[in-house]
Amino acid sequence: MLVSNQKVKFTVHGEPVGKQRPKFSRRGNHVHTYTPDKTVNYENLIRLEYSSQCGDFSFPKDTGIRMNIEAYFSIPKSASRKKSALMLDKQIRPTKKPDSDNIIKIIADSLNGIAYHDDSQIVSCMFDKYYGSQACVTVSICEADDS
16 A cells, blocks of 8 residues: 555455456346446455545546556465465466456556546556465556656
8 A cells, every 4th residue: 555656556355356248138128238246346346445545546637647457366276385386486477367458457447537537547557467375456556757
């Protein structure tokens, strides 16, 4: 948790979740579109964690921003001790779902109107997947001209 000089950093605990596609259901002659519960719940968790760790800080509307996302997945229980050590040492990285673009999308969309006016302000985004001792997603956001 960090808020300083136009930079924020926060952590969302739990397994990373990707943005799911909208679902459709038919009710008589009408088709109803809705967002899956898993997506809605994770978006709410992201907003809650941002607010509790970064307060009400928001980047100005005309500011380009850089986002850095690190997704940490739990080590599978079936992994050997040797393999687990390599995973913790970042020598073996997850190549499983959710896809990186879906994780980026759910985080960027969740922070609309909270951390920034609109996710169109994101001009640079770095993303990494790792295994970790605890599953979580860490998000850092700063002005694009800052390092």
